[in-house]
Amino acid sequence: xxxxxxxxxxxxxxxxxxxxxxxxxxxxxxxxxxxxxxxxxxxxxxxxxxxxxxxxxxxxxxxxxxxxxxxxxxxxxxxxxxxxxxxxxxxxxxxxxxxxxxxxxxxxxxxxxxxxxxxxxxxxxxxxxxxxxxxxxxxxxxxxxxxxxxxxxxxxxxxxxxxxxxxxxxxxxxxxxxxxxxxxxxxxxxxxxxxxxxxxxxxxxxxxxxxxxxxxxxxxxxxxxxxxxxxxxxxxxxxxxxxxxxxxxxxxxxxxxxxxxxxxxxxxxxxxxxxxxxxxxxxxxxxxxxxxxxxxxxxxxxxxxxxxxxxxxxxxxxxxxxxxxxxxxxxxxxxxxxxxxxxxxxxxxxxxxxxxxxxxxxxxxxxxxxxxxxxxxxxxxxxxxxxxxxxxxxxxxxxxxxxxxxxxxxxxxxxxxxxxxxxxxxxxxxxxxxxxxxxxxxxxxxxxxxxxxx
Amino acid sequence: xxxxxxxxxxxxxxxxxxxxxxxxxxxxxxxxxxxxxxxxxxxxxxxxxxxxxxxxxxxxxxxxxxxxxxxxxxxxxxxxxxxxxxxxxxxxxxxxxxxxxxxxxxxxxxxxxxxxxxxxxxxxxxxxxxxxxxxxxxxxxxxxxxxxxxxxxxxxxxxxxxxxxxxxxxxxxxxxxxxxxxxxxxxxxxxxxxxxxxxxxxxxxxxxxxxxxxxxxxxxxxxxxxxxxxxxxxxxxxxxxxxxxxxxxxxxxxxxxxxxxxxxxxxxxxxxxxxxxxxxxxxxxxxxxxxxxxxxxxxxxxxxxxxxxxxxxxxxxxxxxxxxxxxxxxxxxxxxxxxxxxxxxxxxxxxxxxxxxxxxxxxxxxxxxxxxxxxxxxxxxxxxxxxxxxxxxxxxxxxxxxxxxxxxxxxxxxxxxxxxxxxxxxxxxxxxxxxxxxxxxxxxxxxxxxxxxx
Numbered sequence: 001x002x003x004x005x006x007x008x009x010x011x012x013x014x015x016x017x018x019x020x021x022x023x024x025x026x027x028x029x030x031x032x033x034x035x036x037x038x039x040x041x042x043x044x045x046x047x048x049x050x051x052x053x054x055x056x057x058x059x060x061x062x063x064x065x066x067x068x069x070x071x072x073x074x075x076x077x078x079x080x081x082x083x084x085x086x087x088x089x090x091x092x093x094x095x096x097x098x099x100x101x102x103x104x105x106x107x108x109x110x111x112x113x114x115x116x117x118x119x120x121x122x123x124x125x126x127x128x129x130x131x132x133x134x135x136x137x138x139x140x141x142x143x144x145x146x147x148x149x150x151x152x153x154x155x156x157x158x159x160x161x162x163x164x165x166x167x168x169x170x171x172x173x174x175x176x177x178x179x180x181x182x183x184x185x186x187x188x189x190x191x192x193x194x195x196x197x198x199x200x201x202x203x204x205x206x207x208x209x210x211x212x213x214x215x216x217x218x219x220x221x222x223x224x225x226x227x228x229x230x231x232x233x234x235x236x237x238x239x240x241x242x243x244x245x246x247x248x249x250x251x252x253x254x255x256x257x258x259x260x261x262x263x264x265x266x267x268x269x270x271x272x273x274x275x276x277x278x279x280x281x282x283x284x285x286x287x288x289x290x291x292x293x294x295x296x297x298x299x300x301x302x303x304x305x306x307x308x309x310x311x312x313x314x315x316x317x318x319x320x321x322x323x324x325x326x327x328x329x330x331x332x333x334x335x336x337x338x339x340x341x342x343x344x345x346x347x348x349x350x351x352x353x354x355x356x357x358x359x360x361x362x363x364x365x366x367x368x369x370x371x372x373x374x375x376x377x378x379x380x381x382x383x384x385x386x387x388x389x390x391x392x393x394x395x396x397x398x399x400x401x402x403x404x405x406x407x408x409x410x411x412x413x414x415x416x417x418x419x420x421x422x423x424x425x426x427x428x429x430x431x432x433x434x435x436x437x438x439x440x441x442x443x444x445x446x447x448x449x450x451x452x453x454x
Numbered sequence: 455x456x457x458x459x460x461x462x463x464x465x466x467x468x469x470x471x472x473x474x475x476x477x478x479x480x481x482x483x484x485x486x487x488x489x490x491x492x493x494x495x496x497x498x499x500x501x502x503x504x505x506x507x508x509x510x511x512x513x514x515x516x517x518x519x520x521x522x523x524x525x526x527x528x529x530x531x532x533x534x535x536x537x538x539x540x541x542x543x544x545x546x547x548x549x550x551x552x553x554x555x556x557x558x559x560x561x562x563x564x565x566x567x568x569x570x571x572x573x574x575x576x577x578x579x580x581x582x583x584x585x586x587x588x589x590x591x592x593x594x595x596x597x598x599x600x601x602x603x604x605x606x607x608x609x610x611x612x613x614x615x616x617x618x619x620x621x622x623x624x625x626x627x628x629x630x631x632x633x634x635x636x637x638x639x640x641x642x643x644x645x646x647x648x649x650x651x652x653x654x655x656x657x658x659x660x661x662x663x664x665x666x667x668x669x670x671x672x673x674x675x676x677x678x679x680x681x682x683x684x685x686x687x688x689x690x691x692x693x694x695x696x697x698x699x700x701x702x703x704x705x706x707x708x709x710x711x712x713x714x715x716x717x718x719x720x721x722x723x724x725x726x727x728x729x730x731x732x733x734x735x736x737x738x739x740x741x742x743x744x745x746x747x748x749x750x751x752x753x754x755x756x757x758x759x760x761x762x763x764x765x766x767x768x769x770x771x772x773x774x775x776x777x778x779x780x781x782x783x784x785x786x787x788x789x790x791x792x793x794x795x796x797x798x799x800x801x802x803x804x805x806x807x808x809x810x811x812x813x814x815x816x817x818x819x820x821x822x823x824x825x826x827x828x829x830x831x832x833x834x835x836x837x838x839x840x841x842x843x844x845x846x847x848x849x850x851x852x853x854x855x856x857x858x859x860x861x862x863x864x865x866x867x868x869x870x871x872x873x874x875x876x877x878x879x880x881x882x883x884x885x886x887x888x889x890x891x892x893x894x895x896x897x898x899x900x901x902x903x904x905x906x907x908x
Contacts, residue, residue, distance in 0.1 A: 007697070024697040026662075026863060043697075044617070044665040072697075072865035106697075107834060109863035133858035136663045145663070149620045163498070166603045168689045168874060170893050171625070171672055172638075174900040184626075185641045186649065188686075189678065189897050191904050195640065202893060208480075209590045209599070211498040218625055218672065224643065232642075235622045243461070243478040243497075243526075243560075380561055401893075401901035404587035409480060409563035411526035420622060439624050439656060439855075443643050446628040447855035450645050 005076060010041065010048035011092040016079045023048065023075040023098060024106075026137070027067050029117040037064040039100075040117075041075065042139070049088075049097040050075055056099055063103040069116055070109035070137070076102040125432060132439060132447065145438060147269055148424045152216070154264035155237045155418065158257040159214035164239055167213045169202035171195055171220070175398035182222045184232075195220035198417065199238050200349065204378060205405040207242035207413045214239045219419075226443055228432045229370075231421060233441040240415030247361050247377055250414040251337055255287040258365045258372055258418070259335060265427055278429055281368075284333040291340040295323050302326045313342050321369040339363045348392050349385075350376035351414075363416070370426050375416025382406040459530060464495065464502035465546040470533045477502065477529040477552060478560075480591070481521050483571040491518040493554075494571075495529065496593070503542070503551040504529055510553055517557040523570055524563035524591070530556040579886060586893060586901070599892060601723050602878045606670070608718035609691045609872065612711040613668035618693060621667045623656035625649055625674070629852035636676045638686075649674035652871065653692050654803065658832060659859040661696035661867045668693045673873075680897055682886045683824075685875060687895040694869030701815050701831055704868040705791055709741040712819045712826055712872070713789060719881055732883055735822075738787040745794040749777050756780045767796050775823040793817045802846050803839075804830035805868075817870070824880050829870025836860040 005022040013021065025043035039050040054061035060077075067073065077100040088094030113131060114123060121128070121138045128135050135141055159166070173196045176183045184195040199217040206213045219236040241253055262281050266273060270280070290298065296309045299322045309319050315338065327336040343352045343360040350360040362376035379385045385406055389396050396403060424436035434440040444450055459476040467475065479497035493504040508515035514531075521527065531554040542548030567585060568577060575582070575592045582589050589595055613620070627650045630637040638649040653671040660667045673690040695707055716735050720727060724734070744752065750763045753776045763773050769792065781790040797806045797814040804814040816830035833839045839860055843850050850857060878890035888894040898904055 007699075024865065044619070070863040072863040106865040107860075107863045110861050112862070131858065133659045133662065133855055134862050136660070137862075142663050145621065146619065148622065152620060152622075165498070165600065166606060167599065168602065168606075168892060170687050170891075170895055170900075172674070172687055172895050172900060174902060174904075187639045188900065189676065189904075191900075193900055205587045206590070206892070208587065209596050216670070220626070222643070233624050233626050245461075401587055404585065406561075407564050408566070408588050408591075409524040409526040409561045411478065411560040438622060438660070441624055441626050446624075446626060446642065446645075446647055448628060450628075450643075 009045035010043050011045035013048050013079050013093045013096050013098065017081050017096055018079065020076065020078050020101075021098070023050070023077070025073065025075075027069050027071045027073065027109075030064070030067050030069065032065070037061065037067075039064065039067065039075075041073070042137075046092050047139075048091075048093040050077065050100050051080075051097050052100045052103070057101045060100040060103045063105065064100070067103075067105070068109060069112050070134070071105055072107040072109075074102075074104040074106055075100050125434060126449075129434065129440065129445060130449070136438060143272055144424060144428060144430070144436060147265060147272070147427060148420060148436065150265050150268050151261055151420060151423050151427070152237075154261040155216075155257065156214070157264070158260040159239055161260075162212060162214075162239065162241070162253055162256070164212040164214040164241075165206075165210040167203065167206050167210070167215045169199045169206075169215055169217060171218055182224075184220050184222050197221060198236060200347070200417075201399070201402040203238050203240040203415060204349070204410070204413070205402060207240050208405045208408070208410050211242040212240070224443060228434075229422070231433055231437055231440055231442055234422075234437075235420035236417050237420060237423075238415065238417040240413060242413040243411045244377070244413060247339075247414075250375070250377055250416070251289060251339070251363060254363065254365055254373060254375060254416045255335065255337060257416075258367065259283050259287065261418070261423060262334075262367065262427065273427075276428070278427075282328060282332055282334040284331060284335065287335045287337050287365075288327050288331040288333055289337045289339060290323070292338055292342075293340070295319075295336075295338050298326055299323055313345050315364075320366055320371060324366055324369045327366075334368050336366050337363055338366065346376060348388050348394060349378045351379045361414070365416070367426055368429075370422070372423060372426060373416045373418045375414060377412070377414035380406065380410045380412055463499035464497050465499035467502050467533050467547045467550050467552065471535050471550055472533065474530065474532050474555075475552065477504070477531070479527065479529075481523050481525045481527065484518070484521050484523065486519070491515065493518065493521065493529075495527070496591075500546050501593075502545075502547040504531065504554050505534075505551050506554045506557070511555045514554045514557045517559065518554070521557075521559070522563060523566050524588070525559055526561040526563075528556075528558040528560055529554050579888060580903070583888065583894065583899060584903070590892060597726055598878060598882060598884070598890060601719060601726070601881060602874060602890065604719050604722050605715055605874060605877050605881070606691075608715040609670075609711065610668070611718070612714040613693055615714075616666060616668075616693065616695070616707055616710070618666040618668040618695075619660075619664035621657065621660050621664070621669045623653045623660075623669055623671060625672055636678075638674050638676050651675060652690060654801075654871075655853070655856040657692050657694040657869060658803065658864070658867070659856060661694050662859045662862070662864050665696040666694070678897060682888075683876070685887055685891060685894055685896055688876075688891075689874035690871050691874060691877075692869065692871040694867060696867040697865045698831070698868060699866075701793075701868075704829070704831055704870070705743060705793070705817060708817065708819055708827060708829060708870045709789065709791060711870075712821065713737050713741065715872070715877060716788075716821060716881065727881075730882070732881075736782060736786055736788040738785060738789065741789045741791050741819075742781050742785045742787055743791045743793060744777070746792055746796075747794070749773075749790075749792050752780055753777055767799050769818075774820055774825060778820055778823045781820075788822050790820050791817055792820065800830060802842050802848060803832045805833045815868070819870070821880055822883075824876070826877060826880060827870045827872045829868060831866070831868035834860065834864045834866055 008021040025041040028042045029040040031038040037052040052064040077098040186193045198219045327333045341362045353359045365373040421436040462475040479495040482496040483494040485492040491506040506518040531552040640647045652673045781787045795816045807813045819827040875890040879887045
């Protein structure tokens, strides 16, 4: 460009009415009306309409004839107020348009494999993911990840309010974190190593250092199944709190973090969510708390006996939906906390209830029919931990760095974790967790479909 | 405890003078003076002195006799002002002490393998790491990670000031990110996959979505060497910026982020750093910028000909020290930016200078003798990218999701990345980057030494 103009974002254009500015962005839609060409230009702030009139600039008009969707361009032009009747209220820049005097192509694009100009992107999931580098640019998709960014901000803010120190822990581990076969093996120089199933053991160790910690890490699960709720690699948000006086303190922290995230995001993105038909969440002052047993009784009654989970070891997906419906109807709450799951159904570090060791001091936080977070108070006595490991056929020798923390005094503690993708999915009521991951990994896909790969 | 007292942190005790409180923490030092027992209690806020007097509580005294370092305990007692002469000015709680009326052991500790009561922890690195779950608790070590936490905060804050969106990208990849053999292989279901060497390709893709992005991720390097500066797994801080007008815009962003981090951390931890004999950093208004060639000429002259790097392809460790000494003496700056490295010495995505394709539009930011950050303007033209890949014997078929972004219009862009551990190391002037990682991974260690593992 010949002129040394500062770039203005689409959303800022109304402040520049009557002035000459420079824009950068991608062509979202190009409409050729013969005498005039209209461009919907997308930049990081939103959309702006550009008008190209050959009477204003022959040259710009020539370039505009060549433009196609996703071309990255630079535009110099004058910001004009639109007539009252032409104001687009759906757009931050809708009161103005830019009359182009110069257009420069910064990067060309091939013909798109599908239409990206509609408000919704109606593609089957495999296509959505096969063309991920392109489909992420569609406003309805990129918005998912603006919301995800806010989920993370809200989590950090809640963790900091709880006085947690942020820690950074590794993802390569010498042994399978929590036992079980669902781990990915890594060739680590001349040795075998594994990708961690969670930052669990490290965050517990760090309670000995900072008492209260939070960490954002990647968790890897080699589950050989394809469901709408599971990914092979997720971003996990973890908190661990030491020197707790009682179990309820953990539930307070869990509910504080869970409701803070949902509340912050729902407020910041209220317009987006309501435009998607998503209702404002019901966030009670006090989240209803039920033991698993109590929840099962309620489900039995609430479903008028159609579903009888009493005596089962866990809630299934249908139960989670039912108990959330109950909480909404009876307690005016989209959240419900379920506690006291059977010890043998939870990981080895969950502490058995001293009054009934068959039951653990564990919990799940449910939101609108889905588990958002899971956790427990932990076994913090070294000898008890060794005994449990042996009972579960885990080799304490594989956990020596972890056990060291308990050998040297670890106070009563507990914690919980959230999955970033699942939080995003649930807030946006997406039908598949893959839509809530920029580049989802599962059994069948690592960017490309694995079946198709070399 | 019988009484329902709210817990008070060590640092808060001066506000509770004359009142009864509850403390939680670990025994750092226990001094038995016969008639009195003194405890230095450590909690997440710092230290507090507890006095146990049998005349005040026979029972507490009995428990105190049993205590050893790293026992986790609960103390109930009265906060007493210390006489003027006994005030410990080195301690936030130094004007008071707590007279114990009750002590409860929450978790016992084995006899420590070494003394943790000194101001410094004088251990050889292997011992420091063999006992990592314990040594991290030493105030001189845990302080490293409080500073690390602040480094991360400062990075995020700078990235947000640049208007970057935070993105979350995967670490499992179908092919080696940047080519080369130094990758860890993962058994991914029935396929081979790799741990990413950096989030590079994904952050570039995301420029097409959000223009400006930042991401905090793990980077894996299977370098078969053991140096004081490299780890096999690091936390990497990445920024990528699209629609740049010129190369200098990238240098401005790089220097803004680099100096912001150092400046924020140095201010927040000024006391800690000065107590370690670390000088305040010299942060100039304008970081000196030199091309590699200019830097080599200066090194030659500045070393009075003792070192002649002219014509070499890169700066070695000694050169980086020398050019930083020069910047400090001549430019009053602890920072210096070196630009224009040979194209063949940089990764394939670095853009060759159109005026001289042998040289790339690349840069390193140095701080006090060490490279803090590295980056470049990128090749953003699809055809040029394919040609470079082929010239470098890289198979474009292994990069199809990446190439897709360029197929559909990616504007001029560039970026840079920092290593969290290296930043921490350099701020604290640590001699080995392992000290700046909570749980360092290298060729010889994954928590335990690999030679010793099963």
